[in-house]
Amino acid sequence: MLKAKYDVVVIGAGPAGLAAAIEAKKTGAQDVLVVERAQELGGILQQCIHNGFGLQIFKRDMPGPAYAQHFIDELAGLHIDTLLDAMVLNVTSERHVHATSRGSGFVELDGRALVLSMGCRERTRAQIALPGTRPAGVYTAGTAQRFVNIEGFMPGKRFVILGSGDIGMIMARRLVFEGAKVERVLEIMPFLTGLTRNYVQCLMDFDIPLQLNHTVKRILGNNRVEAIESVQIDKQRQPIAGTEEIIPCDTLLLSVGLIPENELSRKAGVSLDPVTGGPFVDERMQTSVPGIFAAGNVVHVYDLVDWVTEAGLLCGRNAAQYAIRERKLHGRRVGIKAGNNVRYIVPHVLDKESLAESAQRLQMRVTMPIEEPVLIEVMNGEERVARKTELYVRPGEMVNIDIPQSAYDAVQRASELSVRVVRR
Amino acid sequence: MAEKMYDVIIIGAGVVGSMVARFLSRYKLDVLLIEKDSDIGMGASSANTAIVHAGYDPKPGTLKAEMNILGNQMFDQLAGELNFSFERRGDYVVAIGPEEYAKLESLRQQGLENGVPGMVIINAADVRRREPNINPEVSGALWASTGGICDPFSLVVAAAENAVVNGVTLMTDTAFQDFIMEGKRIVGIKTNRGDFRSRWVVNSAGLYSDAVMHKAGLRPEFKITPRKGEYYIFDKAEITINNVLFPVPSATSKGILVTTTVHGNTLIGPNALEIDDKEDRSITREGLDEIWEGAVKLIPSLSLRFSIAEFAGLRPGGNAPCANPDVKDNKDFIIEIPEQVEGLVNLGGIESPGLTSSPAIAVRVVELLKGAGEKLEEKPEWDPIRRARPRFRDMLPIEQKLLVENDSSYGRIICRCENVTEGEIVAEIHAPIPACTYDALKRRTWLGTGRCQGGFDTTLVVQILARELGVSPLEISKKGKGSEFLVRPTKDKEAESC
Numbered sequence: 001m002l003k004a005k006y007d008v009v010v011i012g013a014g015p016a017g018l019a020a021a022i023e024a025k026k027t028g029a030q031d032v033l034v035v036e037r038a039q040e041l042g043g044i045l046q047q048c049i050h051n052g053f054g055l056q057i058f059k060r061d062m063p064g065p066a067y068a069q070h071f072i073d074e075l076a077g078l079h080i081d082t083l084l085d086a087m088v089l090n091v092t093s094e095r096h097v098h099a100t101s102r103g104s105g106f107v108e109l110d111g112r113a114l115v116l117s118m119g120c121r122e123r124t125r126a127q128i129a130l131p132g133t134r135p136a137g138v139y140t141a142g143t144a145q146r147f148v149n150i151e152g153f154m155p156g157k158r159f160v161i162l163g164s165g166d167i168g169m170i171m172a173r174r175l176v177f178e179g180a181k182v183e184r185v186l187e188i189m190p191f192l193t194g195l196t197r198n199y200v201q202c203l204m205d206f207d208i209p210l211q212l213n214h215t216v217k218r219i220l221g222n223n224r225v226e227a228i229e230s231v232q233i234d235k236q237r238q239p240i241a242g243t244e245e246i247i248p249c250d251t252l253l254l255s256v257g258l259i260p261e262n263e264l265s266r267k268a269g270v271s272l273d274p275v276t277g278g279p280f281v282d283e284r285m286q287t288s289v290p291g292i293f294a295a296g297n298v299v300h301v302y303d304l305v306d307w308v309t310e311a312g313l314l315c316g317r318n319a320a321q322y323a324i325r326e327r328k329l330h331g332r333r334v335g336i337k338a339g340n341n342v343r344y345i346v347p348h349v350l351d352k353e354s355l356a357e358s359a360q361r362l363q364m365r366v367t368m369p370i371e372e373p374v375l376i377e378v379m380n381g382e383e384r385v386a387r388k389t390e391l392y393v394r395p396g397e398m399v400n401i402d403i404p405q406s407a408y409d410a411v412q413r414a415s416e417l418s419v420r421v422v423r424r
Numbered sequence: 425m426a427e428k429m430y431d432v433i434i435i436g437a438g439v440v441g442s443m444v445a446r447f448l449s450r451y452k453l454d455v456l457l458i459e460k461d462s463d464i465g466m467g468a469s470s471a472n473t474a475i476v477h478a479g480y481d482p483k484p485g486t487l488k489a490e491m492n493i494l495g496n497q498m499f500d501q502l503a504g505e506l507n508f509s510f511e512r513r514g515d516y517v518v519a520i521g522p523e524e525y526a527k528l529e530s531l532r533q534q535g536l537e538n539g540v541p542g543m544v545i546i547n548a549a550d551v552r553r554r555e556p557n558i559n560p561e562v563s564g565a566l567w568a569s570t571g572g573i574c575d576p577f578s579l580v581v582a583a584a585e586n587a588v589v590n591g592v593t594l595m596t597d598t599a600f601q602d603f604i605m606e607g608k609r610i611v612g613i614k615t616n617r618g619d620f621r622s623r624w625v626v627n628s629a630g631l632y633s634d635a636v637m638h639k640a641g642l643r644p645e646f647k648i649t650p651r652k653g654e655y656y657i658f659d660k661a662e663i664t665i666n667n668v669l670f671p672v673p674s675a676t677s678k679g680i681l682v683t684t685t686v687h688g689n690t691l692i693g694p695n696a697l698e699i700d701d702k703e704d705r706s707i708t709r710e711g712l713d714e715i716w717e718g719a720v721k722l723i724p725s726l727s728l729r730f731s732i733a734e735f736a737g738l739r740p741g742g743n744a745p746c747a748n749p750d751v752k753d754n755k756d757f758i759i760e761i762p763e764q765v766e767g768l769v770n771l772g773g774i775e776s777p778g779l780t781s782s783p784a785i786a787v788r789v790v791e792l793l794k795g796a797g798e799k800l801e802e803k804p805e806w807d808p809i810r811r812a813r814p815r816f817r818d819m820l821p822i823e824q825k826l827l828v829e830n831d832s833s834y835g836r837i838i839c840r841c842e843n844v845t846e847g848e849i850v851a852e853i854h855a856p857i858p859a860c861t862y863d864a865l866k867r868r869t870w871l872g873t874g875r876c877q878g879g880f881d882t883t884l885v886v887q888i889l890a891r892e893l894g895v896s897p898l899e900i901s902k903k904g905k906g907s908e909f910l911v912r913p914t915k916d917k918e919a920e921s922c
Binding site: 106108134136148250 | 703704705706707708709728731732821824825828829832833835836837840841845846875876877878880882883886887897898901902903904905906907909910911912913915920
């Protein structure tokens with residue numbers, strides 16, 4: 001059963017979100033919720049079945065799902081709530097969250113602190129404006145990875161990969177294992193954009209050619225990719241005439257960059273850095289909106305998951321501390337409610353400690369006129385905290401009442417104050 | 425076995441064919457609508473500017489002008505009956521510099537001659553106030569209050585679906601091959617899926633309308649020359665242009681415009697390049713550069729960084745002279761019952777403003793049939809309303825909550841950029857015109873059109889399609905046979921199933 005209010009709500013259960021939730025709980029947050037879009041925790045790690053994870057933190061070489069499982073197990077032991085198969089639709093700057101899921105329906109809840117850990121998405125064909133036809137057989141490397149590693153289907157037989165990003169190189173090897181032909185990897189830059197170890201282990205070891213300073217000039221084929229035309233580019237990134245080559249293939253994989261996914265951050269009013277595409281953060285990973293924190297690829301795109309985990313831990317610790325302070329602060333404050341014949345009262349909230357300094361004045365207007373003596377009473381339930389007599393009250397005339405310093409102890413006991421105006 | 429005899433066969437289920445089917449479904453007629461592609465509305469209807477034109481552009485006296493005005497007037501009622509998105513927000517022809525400003529008045533005069541109501545020329549300050557992002561060198565604009573924008577995809581689906589619900593038979597993947605003639609009378613058609621007999625045939629074959637009429641020996645000189653138009657679409661979170669902004673038109677084209685869409689994205693394009701290949705919808709570097717140059721002339725602050733999609737469409741441009749010999753025009757619509765053969769309603773060259781004109785063309789087809797002696801008795805049970813299915817993203821939170829409580833599959837978001845739910849996808853797969861491909865679902869629900877361009881939803885949609893259609897994921901395609909997403913199971917998967 002979900003609570004209406006959590007100390008920390010984490011959006012996204014990839015490595016950053018898992019680490020943040022765990023660390024928040026360990027830091028002392030009373031209740032932590034993780035909301036995840038997929039049907040299971042772990043994020044993109046679940047489809048990264050290759051090795052290479054955990055060398056920094058665990059000093060071990062683990063596949064992605066095993067790395068994720070370590071944190072999933074730890075999370076389960078900490079009694080952290082999870083909401084899976086759920087999509088957060090909206091987040092406000094007051095940390096009010098709207099989410100929808102098949103299992104729990106449409107839910108609304110609040111967080112004293114919020115962790116944004118939505119990760120990133122892949123740059124698409126459209127964002128690099130690749131010319132040519134629009135057939136089936138053009139996939140981002142991550143989509144292909146999901147088809148192969150999760151769904152168990154091959155998206156093609158003969159591949160060309162554009163971009164020497166890590167996912168692309170890792171997929172090249174995976175596809176060769178599955179008996180596919182990877183014709184080559186094209187990279188528009190004069191250097192490798194992924195890790196050197198991936199170049200060695202995924203391309204060199206399998207004799208897959210890498211062509212730097214090359215790109216796709218156009219895609220051919222109406223229904224399914226039939227070929228791509230590659231071209232060499234010069235230092236100004238302009239195509240060099242005469243270097244075009246038609247490469248027959250049925251699939252083009254794109255590994256051309258990742259973009260932090262910040263649509264929710266934007267809705268929450270979080271300021272974004274145009275260079276990283278992620279939120280501006282301070283040393284505690286707090287964004288421009290107080291109480292909203294961010295960690296992982298949602299902030300900037302990382303090279304190793306271990307660094308993402310570290311960012312998540314830092315973020316979770318600070319989010320928990322923020323929530324604990326909020327809770328304390330909130331415990332010190334008492335709301336003031338309009339009771340019988342009172343239209344409104346200012347202030348709406350009172351710091352209980354303020355009475356230690358001085359009496360506190362409340363100002364209000366009444367709803368209906370009473371042309372005879374009345375009592376104005378500040379109540380904590382049935383206990384009277386302060387009172388005052390007036391000869392009459394009228395909506396046109398504002399009414400004041402002071403809570404005296406002598407009421408200090410009574411106010412400390414209150415969880416809510418109300419003010420009423422009654423005939424004497 | 426006696427072959428079924430249809431009253432009318434309509435060739436081509438684009439916006440024109442679907443609209444003709446919808447208006448004919450009102451009468452006691454056996455109507456067959458055939459479409460060569462895997463879904464309706466995959467040709468010119470699927471890639472255009474989505475504008476309901478006011479009607480100041482076509483040459484006065486042409487069928488184009490007449491149909492544009494009549495069609496435009498029909499859109500409010502049509503949108504109400506068929507429940508597709510339509511916003512009559514008006515449009516602007518924006519003049520940059522003094523030379524262009526001088527041309528606005530002649531455009532307004534042409535509009536008046538065509539019968540366009542509600543046009544006014546506004547000054548530069550007013551343009552800047554209404555569109556703050558406009559080129560500061562703006563000199564004024566022609567404002568046409570009857571211009572509008574619509575969802576062209578759901579327009580086609582809604583019209584065809586309303587026709588089908590009212591008794592029209594739709595066959596997709598069915599390509600016209602030839603007419604069956606008895607003397608000069610057309611008595612049916614041959615297709616890749618057999619012969620079909622009918623008393624009337626309507627040629628609404630769009631890009632291929634020339635080939636169809638040539639098979640009947642008509643207008644051998646008529647030729648459709650595809651005119652390619654390319655477009656960019658921008659991320660609605662990053663760029664918002666709230667208006668429909670045309671440049672001052674040239675002799676050959678309405679020019680490259682910047683417009684908002686009913687989905688909230690900004691769209692720029694199209695260029696106009698005559699080509700030979702009727703299937704060549706490829707995007708070119710040169711074309712994209714051309715539309716970019718045109719668009720920044722109107723809105724200099726656009727940024728290519730926020731482009732999320734590019735596409736190209738083909739206008740089925742014809743070379744038919746205007747039926748009125750006093751009007752010098754050789755790109756007019758053909759809407760006729762020709763004398764040379766019997767049993768044919770011949771449509772051709774229905775390019776822009778074809779979408780706007782489509783309901784008026786459909787009404788004209790009905791009138792032509794009446795004129796040819798068809799009695800056209802109304803069906804008492806005809807239902808003009810096509811009910812809309814829920815669209816999660818357009819709802820208020822309280823409506824979303826009720827929808828999800830009622831059917832939990834609407835609680836599962838499949839496309840996270842556009843917030844399309846599993847419930848919506850399943851409903852479209854089992855709709856009166858089933859959406860059986862990824863692109864068919866995309867046109868109906870708008871999934872996969874956002875900034876990730878299907879990166880996250882594709883694998884899920886393939887799963888859902890396979891499950892709902894009861895087939896293997898290997899059979900699921902992007903846009904019909906030959907465009908399947910997957911080629912075989914992985915080794916592990918194969919071992920599992922052994």
